[in-house]
Amino acid sequence: xxxxxxxxxxxxxxxxxxxxxxxxxxxxxxxxxxxxxxxxxxxxxxxxxxxxxxxxxxxxxxxxxxxxxxxxxxxxxxxxxxxxxxxxxxxxxxxxxxxxxxxxxxxxxxxxxxxxxxxxxxxxxxxxxxxxxxxxxxxxxxxxxxxxxxxxxxxxxxxxxxxxxxxxxxxxxxxxxxxxxxxxxxxxxxxxxxxxxxxxxxxxxxxxxxxxxxxxxxxxxxxxxxxxxxxxxxxxxxxxxxxxxxxxxxxxxxxxxxxxxxxxxxxxxxxxxx
Amino acid sequence: xxxxxxxxxxxxxxxxxxxxxxxxxxxxxxxxxxxxxxxxxxxxxxxxxxxxxxxxxxxxxxxxxxxxxxxxxxxxxxxxxxxxxxxxxxxxxxxxxxxxxxxxxxxxxxxxxxxxxxxxxxxxxxxxxxxxxxxxxxxxxxxxxxxxxxxxxxxxxxxxxxxxxxxxxxxxxxxxxxxxxxxxxxxxxxxxxxxxxxxxxxxx
Numbered sequence: 001x002x003x004x005x006x007x008x009x010x011x012x013x014x015x016x017x018x019x020x021x022x023x024x025x026x027x028x029x030x031x032x033x034x035x036x037x038x039x040x041x042x043x044x045x046x047x048x049x050x051x052x053x054x055x056x057x058x059x060x061x062x063x064x065x066x067x068x069x070x071x072x073x074x075x076x077x078x079x080x081x082x083x084x085x086x087x088x089x090x091x092x093x094x095x096x097x098x099x100x101x102x103x104x105x106x107x108x109x110x111x112x113x114x115x116x117x118x119x120x121x122x123x124x125x126x127x128x129x130x131x132x133x134x135x136x137x138x139x140x141x142x143x144x145x146x147x148x149x150x151x152x153x154x155x156x157x158x159x160x161x162x163x164x165x166x167x168x169x170x171x172x173x174x175x176x177x178x179x180x181x182x183x184x185x186x187x188x189x190x191x192x193x194x195x196x197x198x199x200x201x202x203x204x205x206x207x208x209x210x211x212x213x214x215x216x217x218x219x220x221x222x223x224x225x226x227x228x229x230x231x232x233x234x235x236x237x238x239x240x241x242x243x244x245x246x247x248x249x250x251x252x253x254x255x256x257x258x259x260x261x262x263x264x265x266x267x268x269x270x271x272x273x274x
Numbered sequence: 275x276x277x278x279x280x281x282x283x284x285x286x287x288x289x290x291x292x293x294x295x296x297x298x299x300x301x302x303x304x305x306x307x308x309x310x311x312x313x314x315x316x317x318x319x320x321x322x323x324x325x326x327x328x329x330x331x332x333x334x335x336x337x338x339x340x341x342x343x344x345x346x347x348x349x350x351x352x353x354x355x356x357x358x359x360x361x362x363x364x365x366x367x368x369x370x371x372x373x374x375x376x377x378x379x380x381x382x383x384x385x386x387x388x389x390x391x392x393x394x395x396x397x398x399x400x401x402x403x404x405x406x407x408x409x410x411x412x413x414x415x416x417x418x419x420x421x422x423x424x425x426x427x428x429x430x431x432x433x434x435x436x437x438x439x440x441x442x443x444x445x446x447x448x449x450x451x452x453x454x455x456x457x458x459x460x461x462x463x464x465x466x467x468x469x470x471x472x473x474x475x476x477x478x
Contacts, residue, residue: 003336003337003338003339004339004340004341005339009341009342012337012338012339012346013345013346016346016349020349020350023353024353024356024357027357027360028360031361031363031364034364034365035363035369038363038365038366038369039369042370042373060370064366173308173452174308174431174449174453175449175452175453228449
């Protein structure tokens, strides 16, 4: 057979390409539900980590089913707000109908917040209230090599940070990837305050945040950047500023007034622990 | 098993190792060797991709039109790479590792070992030896990956497979080891060792 014939070449390549495309489409479709389930469980475990229920590693060992069970048991309320802080709709929190925002959805909302040619509508931002009193909100932005995103939880005063978890697609392992892999970086956020009145709601400072003699950060909304990961640190800083600024209307409207302790809530300004 | 088949399997592991002797697949060996786990999953993925694409293309070898053979090879290799990536993403156990390796699984397609072995071996040999050749070359690649990852994870993070080894003794992880240049230095050392054992590789 003459395999160098033009007609043969065209038919051969067409057949190969069609067969391969059909196979890949079939595999992709049949595995999609499993992949989505994995991604959803991963997202949920990131939120639970930020809300302070367990470390990401512990949640990773639990498996998907247990993570979803835990979320359904611990979530108080989840809803979507607009830039003015108005509640648009609620998100499912029942075990069988849990709704969270995947990184892809966060990306879309990131375009909507920032505007520009990729904007598809007005921002719809998710808020997650957990039974331990913490409020979790996502952030999303650009790192050095690809997108970075994460979740920050706030105490009842809606100003003090209770925990944070960050994830990335392709930051440098050992440097930028520390936003995800280094628990001590994420721990730096705990106890800091987001300053919604400032244009820089939160700062990740190169060269070190101001500290007292005991090494504790003295300015509430500043923490140290990661050595050797300036671009990732700057990207994370910008992502946090952009997203928290978008939430600021809701935060100022719902924060308890005249209250200076992280644990206080409601009208009487009393801490439940006291 | 006859001697020729045995040679096909053993040669890529040491004497004709794709990384240290043929100097193929250097790029990804710098990128994915920060942790043992990552290197292991990468090695297994490459073994599957090289093995099965060599097998498929060896089966098709008499029908492939000569002028578009590279394109046909690419289509088959790309298909295998996407399949591996999709399958890794679908299981709870491998999802996290796939996320960690991110683009590098997809970049197996640009790994010269895959195309190199198909061009040099699979298109001229029967399916079974081609399959073995693919697997063995993937394994030779994986072997070097694991050796490099062993040193990089141990010295760079103080752990092996994520288990703390050196940190408990107050070891301060070395950041240089984590950066790609150190992998190149380590690879250089491995090539040096191999060349001093295998005198026939030394240039006169």
